[in-house]
Amino acid sequence: MLEDYHCNIENIRNFSIIAHIDHGKSTIADRLLEFTGTISEREKREQILDDMDLEREKGITIKSKAVRLYYHSKDGNEYILNLIDTPGHVDFSYEVSRSLAACEGALLVVDASQGVQAQTIANINLALKSNLKIIPIINKIDLTTANPDRVAKELQNISEIKEEEIILASAKEGIGTSDILEAIVNRIPSPKGSLHLPLRALIFDSVYNSYKGTIVYVKVVDGVIKPGMFIQAMSNDTKYEVAEVGIFRPKMQTIKKLTAGEVGYIIAGFKNIKDTHVGDTIIDASNPSRESLPGYKKVTPLVFCSIYPIDNKEYENLKIALEKLKLNDSSLFSEDETSEALGFGFRCGFLGLLHMEIIQERLEREYYINLIATTPSVMYQVTKKNGEMLKISNPSSFPSRNDIEKIEEPYVKVNIITPSKCIGAIMDLVQERRGIFKNMEYIDEKILKLDYHLPLNEIIIDFYDKLKSISSGYASLDYEIIGYQSSDLAKVDILVNHQLVDALSFIIYKDKAYTRARKIVEKLKEIIPRQMYEVPLQATIEGKIIARETIKALKKDVLAKCYGGDITRKRKLLEKQKAGKKRMKKIGKVEIPQEAFLGILKI
């Protein structure tokens, strides 16, 4: 059978699909799977690789996936094509880069109507850094708004891509699929390793499965890996016996061995996530190779927030849930934290806001834990007067103003691609976010590329949404960290009923502190239900009150009338209200709904 068949390394092609979000990666992947018979008609469903529930809903791909296709080329030979699907959102460019490390080529997909976007450029740069052969594809040529000529020009303007390399496709209508497959075979080089050298396999992902334990995705560079062999990760001495190796079609399928050039998975009873670091090299324990493969930089989370269970009894469950999520997602960071207001919880680090939202949703939906998440923050660098330097992401652990010599915040280089007519609105937005203009370039006569330096803090919450709305969805964004710069920042504390709610503290550029504090106390007044007594709300900087509001006492809460029949219905209503109160966090004497913590996020 095909599954047991191994062709030699010259007939293997490993490739990724990279694109700006929604340009059609997943749909193109579907077409390739269908064309090569990897999925039968019956198994077809849209965007087959996005099998996580959340992914379907949000319409984005979170985890990269690897699938093996068998392709009978026009040159008469049989090829193994390993397709690695990658996420498209700016938060996940780390995942993109590690998928690319397992490849020799990449399909670059660009929407025929939207054209080049910020991520397109970022992806091209990533691919070039990994020395990949790029196959440019202009997708969605079926759209009436498609303008492939314009897009082709844009591509040539921003890169070395040549016109004759570009493939026109419509993943929706299946146009271009066979051209793409031929280009993969003919243009992408075969992997470079050797079957006869000692084993070296690159870990490019790992997932945790409750039946099988940790499953490690690898690209075998040299040698062979098969069940019964003892292996270890190069950075680590723990040895494991390989229990199973296999490939994805797209479901997991056991095979007898994985040889040089192939992409697949290994199950070896890995106990510890540290033993299967993404980027590490797996070697034969009895015949270790000396040289590790080039790995990846460890990711640094950019956005931080604290996560607490509403019900303190859920703490252990939350802890376990986070551990499990971290197995699947090495870019997620978490450590223990205690809040005076919220009790035991975790400080978590994320690649970006979307990543944060996805993790929070998975905790609530897959693990059924009701959470409170604090306002996201970045990592500040604080130099104290005594010379001590601190890295602080949590406002509540900020030293007192008097002890601080200077505070620095992370800056990013932001690259915005936009229709030129939106430039005015974008400049206003960036200005308001303390942006510094760096450069402007025309991609074609109607499309601009803008470079700015901005504090990361100013873009993590709603910058992307705002950018999209002022450009009617056309502008796109990509960013990378460039370093720290000192800023005039202040910590604002929120007091509810004279009690500091540490989880509501935030760091902000001083000039903006007053306006934001005002909005927050107003919002809290709206969200926190009246209590039996007056509840003052205050925002303070260093103990000085900068904004205040008062929630008036609840004076009347009584069912107007209640006769016989009503009582069971009313009792059920009261039960429901009571359950709602259980979802509130009691701080001092005051019950604060979950929305209070979420609500101020959106200000």
Place this chain on the structure above:
Amino acid sequence: MELGLYLHFPFCISKCPYCDFNSYQLKDDNQISSYISAFYQEITAYSQKLKKSNIKTIYLGGGTPTILSGVQIYNILEFCKDKFTIDKNAEITIEANPGTLDGEKIKILIESGINRLSLGAQSFNDLFLKKLGRIHNTQDIIDSYFLAREIGFSNINIDIMFALPGQTTEDFQATLKKAVSLKSDHLSLYNLTIKPGTEYYENYKSNILKLPSEDEEYDMYHWAIKFLKENSFEHYEIANFARPHKRSLHNLNYWQNQPYLGIGAGAYSFIRGYRYMNFKDPAKYIKEVMNDKLPIDHGEKLSLRNRMIETIILGLRIKDGVSYKKYKTRFGINLNDIFSKQIDKLVNLGLLKKDDCKIKLTNKGIFLANIVFREFVD
């Protein structure tokens, strides 16, 4: 078994925009006659089962029961007397909308054995009556009231609503003063609540209904309690005020969580621990009954725990509160053994008063009764 009997008449001359009762605008008189036929049939169905029960109170509610002719009402009550055992001193109340009463009808009502009249006045301000979609004006209330008194009703209740859209505390005070000047035996005071499915609800959602603030509602209610006390009304239930010996016995039966049978579309019953409701739609109700079925839409057997909780919630609505002794007799368990945690907490909050024989709401607790009730539910 002692039993309250509730008879529901789901028709009105027009539908008020705030009303979420089971009531429908009457389209033609045939609706009433076929409804009454079904009504008889439902009564007959229960008569065997409940023959031995002693009916202490009857309440004809709606809708607008007085939309029926005097004779129709008379016949229904005669039929009830024939099919059930009705206490000879039974309190028999009818709800009436001013404007649906005349001397002839009032006479027949009295002849039918009805001894208590509940007038749906709602306001003594023509402007607000109009906004409420009521078919009567202030003069109609006054006329109906005195006519009923003259012909022989010695027990009359007046329903008043407050916290109406656009109503100020002064507006409400004027209404209540006029109501009190009639010297009725009983007053019910209802805070307007905006219920889903009503015209008011839609207006409220689209922000065209300006309601008094919570503080204004408080002021109105607070003032009313004081004012009515000064006028020798006893505030014996959260929304109800009575002259001495004029408490509504039928409603007390509800608040004591005692059994009752409801006849008619959408009527509730509470019998032998079952609480259930008839089909609301009159057509559906009629159809079920005519097919010889009990027209029950849904219901449940209440658990002991839920009966215990409901008994507290209802009982606390009454001034007398919940007596330990009655509770123990009824459930065989001491109230304080089971709910001591809740009781102590509420006493500490100043919402509940506890003495040697009962618990009851404090003055503050009356205004914040929902907090108290929520504490007792699961």
